[in-house]
């Protein structure tokens with residue numbers, strides 16, 4: 069028996085596989101549920117506020133309006149599971165919202181949004197390379213003063229150390245590849261805006277970086293195929309385990325992988341039952 073292949077790769081799946089193959093399996097193949105976390109939900113909220121900000125005319129993109137955008141996004145989030153399941157009491161919710169406001173305030177230290185010419189916000193892109201579906205969401209695609217494409221990705225966690233920075237820049241090359249294949253143009257610049265620091269990491273995609281990401285994607289996909297065939301996804305304990313949602317299934321923490329198998333099979337049986345009910 070072998071495990072089913074994941075349907076696609078994305079920058080986060082590639083880095084998940086590189087960090088810990090077993091965590092990748094739990095997320096991308098078994099689709100185990102992941103409880104929402106405060107940092108991830110806060111990050112989504114700030115992304116939603118910035119998305120609203122960039123739907124406004126340039127002159128209206130002020131800090132004051134960004135707070136209105138944040139308030140609008142909060143109203144939507146209040147009815148979503150990722151927010152409700154955090155179970156924040158009044159004091160914790162006030163801190164959560166205050167931290168989101170601080171991230172927006174720091175965003176304004178990184179750039180002046182009135183000077184940006186966006187041509188796409190939260191763009192869901194998909195291409196196929198060598199039989200592998202690649203999917204990515206570009207937070208913001210814009211034109212610079214020379215009419216060149218610029219990709220911007222907001223990050224609400226801290227900026228990475230040197231080793232992780234290389235991984236993040238591999239994600240950058242992934243976005244550049246998506247643009248090249250879909251729009252026939254390589255972006256002049258891809259920038260990661262780390263709001264918490266605040267810090268911008270800017271990269272200029274090249275032939276070399278594009279070839280590098282294609283090679284890396286091919287190598288990761290081959291490794292995923294082999295691991296699925298052999299049912300061999302190994303844990304790689306590291307400090308990332310502190311944030312891992314799958315400890316209950318991970319043998320390095322006394323968990324059982326068999327529980328993940330059972331979850332995946334139950335889910336597939338339920339899906340098939342739903343499909344036959346529709347026929």
Ligand code: SF4
Pocket residue numbers: 088090091303304305306308309312313314315318319320321
């Ligand atoms: S707890 Fe650590 S080793 Fe286990 S799956 Fe998660 S990241 Fe991997």
